[in-house]
Amino acid sequence: MKFIIDQQVEDIELPENLKLNTFLQEFHSDCPHPECSFGFYGYAFGQSPFHVPRLVQKALVDNAHKGQYAAVPGVEELREAISEYNKYYFHMDVDPDRIYVGPGTKELIYNLLEILHGTVILPTPAWLGYLPQIRFLKKNYHMLPAGVDKKINPQDLEKLALRLHDRQKILIFNNPNNPTGLVYSKKELEVIVEVCREQNIIVIADEIYAQTTYEFENFVSMGKIYPEGTFVTNGLSKSHAAGGYRLGYVIFPQHSVDVRRQFKKIVATEYTAVTTPIQHAAVAGFQISKEMDEYFQITRKIHEIMGEYVYEKLHEISGVTSTKPQATFYLLADFNRFTPEFNASKIPTSQKFSETLIQHPYHTAIVGGDSLVLERTDFSARLAFVDYDGKKAYDAFRDDFPKSHSDKLEFVKTNAPKVVSGLKMIETYFDHLLQNAESKIDCDFSSLSVVN
Numbered sequence: 264m265k266f267i268i269d270q271q272v273e274d275i276e277l278p279e280n281l282k283l284n285t286f287l288q289e290f291h292s293d294c295p296h297p298e299c300s301f302g303f304y305g306y307a308f309g310q311s312p313f314h315v316p317r318l319v320q321k322a323l324v325d326n327a328h329k330g331q332y333a334a335v336p337g338v339e340e341l342r343e344a345i346s347e348y349n350k351y352y353f354h355m356d357v358d359p360d361r362i363y364v365g366p367g368t369k370e371l372i373y374n375l376l377e378i379l380h381g382t383v384i385l386p387t388p389a390w391l392g393y394l395p396q397i398r399f400l401k402k403n404y405h406m407l408p409a410g411v412d413k414k415i416n417p418q419d420l421e422k423l424a425l426r427l428h429d430r431q432k433i434l435i436f437n438n439p440n441n442p443t444g445l446v447y448s449k450k451e452l453e454v455i456v457e458v459c460r461e462q463n464i465i466v467i468a469d470e471i472y473a474q475t476t477y478e479f480e481n482f483v484s485m486g487k488i489y490p491e492g493t494f495v496t497n498g499l500s501k502s503h504a505a506g507g508y509r510l511g512y513v514i515f516p517q518h519s520v521d522v523r524r525q526f527k528k529i530v531a532t533e534y535t536a537v538t539t540p541i542q543h544a545a546v547a548g549f550q551i552s553k554e555m556d557e558y559f560q561i562t563r564k565i566h567e568i569m570g571e572y573v574y575e576k577l578h579e580i581s582g583v584t585s586t587k588p589q590a591t592f593y594l595l596a597d598f599n600r601f602t603p604e605f606n607a608s609k610i611p612t613s614q615k616f617s618e619t620l621i622q623h624p625y626h627t628a629i630v631g632g633d634s635l636v637l638e639r640t641d642f643s644a645r646l647a648f649v650d651y652d653g654k655k656a657y658d659a660f661r662d663d664f665p666k667s668h669s670d671k672l673e674f675v676k677t678n679a680p681k682v683v684s685g686l687k688m689i690e691t692y693f694d695h696l697l698q699n700a701e702s703k704i705d706c707d708f709s710s711l712s713v714v715n
């Protein structure tokens with residue numbers, strides 16, 4: 264039987280995260296070296312390494328018998344818990360009516376893009392999830408490249424908006440940011456919002472990393488500064504290490520009854536509601552409790568320690584710079600200083616760079632610039648610092664938390680050996696590159712410390 268696939272689907276490129284997955288698997292099965300059974304130093308996948316909080320797991324088990332469909336916007340108890348959560352952690356007063364629950368924020372962002380009219384403004388570098396959605400929906404879009412500080416420049420935003428003639432524009436604003444790990448200050452938000460108000464720009468504020476902000480009091484939600492024009496999205500995936508639960512929520516702007524009505528139609532048409540037991544599990548994750556608070560504090564502290572380590576070690580490689588993460592488990596490294604050597608070694612693009620780094624003998628997976636919606640020749644890359652046993656690190660931290668700088672170094676060496684070895688591998692890669700090596704130098708593998 265030959266099935267005919269709709270042309271619109273045929274035309275979609277494989278989303279970057281799937282591409283990366285496929286590439287890693289293919290590389291793996293093709294690699295003839297016995298050392299390839301080791302796998303790789305994983306700086307590519309953006310998944311929290313921690314365990315799902317125990318009380319969330321327990322609530323899931325306790326509610327496993329609930330087989331009925333939930334109400335389209337989400338179960339009442341959960342929307343109330345999310346409202347409390349936003350009041351307690353983000354100082355926002357949100358009526359539960361303004362909250363819709365969905366199967367992950369990725370889907371919710373897609374649903375919002377489905378109903379909202381207007382050209383999309385996509386600041387870059389960006390998370391690799393947005394662009395395929397925008398393209399699939401055939402929406403007009405414009406990139407907004409970051410300034411030297413790797414953040415949105417409000418003047419650039421204004422200039423771009425002035426060129427667009429839509430009555431309404433949609434800014435996708437990801438704060439804290441994937442891939443840079445940076446956090447916008449209240450002042451910075453206010454200046455951006457001034458432009459949004461003047462230029463009729465509404466905001467989809469993807470705040471999925473809000474709870475990971477290292478100095479937590481520094482995080483300010485866009486929903487607080489621009490409540491009449493912001494759709495805030497957040498969920499369980501990063502803060503509760505539960506991406507696989509597929510639960511996110513959107514807070515609609517003030518005075519958005521009609522938008523919600525339209526949104527409800529889309530949700531009811533596409534997925535009816537989120538899995539009922541998962542919603543009940545999420546209640547435990549969003550309700551204010553000592554256990555959850557401790558979980559957030561410890562996990563964000565460990566992310567900070569790992570981030571500091573990766574930042575420091577990268578800067579020890581001559582010529583490499585990076586953002587200094589203030590949240591998330593990412594930083595954006597800049598390897599452009601090596602452009603001449605890349606070119607001499609027939610590595611013309613960041614895609615090729617990430618391919619050569621995954622190959623034997625380096626075995627190191629990163630996300631290259633072109634998967635971050637940067638120019639193909641921009642040798643920037645995202646490094647995620649999550650390749651360690653999160654539960655072990657969590658317990659070790661709780662037993663005896665590292666205080667001094669040397670305690671923290673020791674903590675990383677003991678609890679995240681692959682993060683340590685992978686950085687050495689990146690250094691080795693650049694040593695070889697500088698020696699005018701070809702991308703596939705077959706160096707002595709015995710110098711490699713393989714950690715399983």
Ligand SMILES: Cc1ncc(COP(=O)(O)O)c(C=O)c1O
Nearest residue numbers: 309367368369390441498500511
């Ligand atoms: C910036 C950003 N937004 C959204 C998501 C998706 O989150 P969810 O699991 O809620 O769909 C991710 C996941 O990596 C992300 O990095």
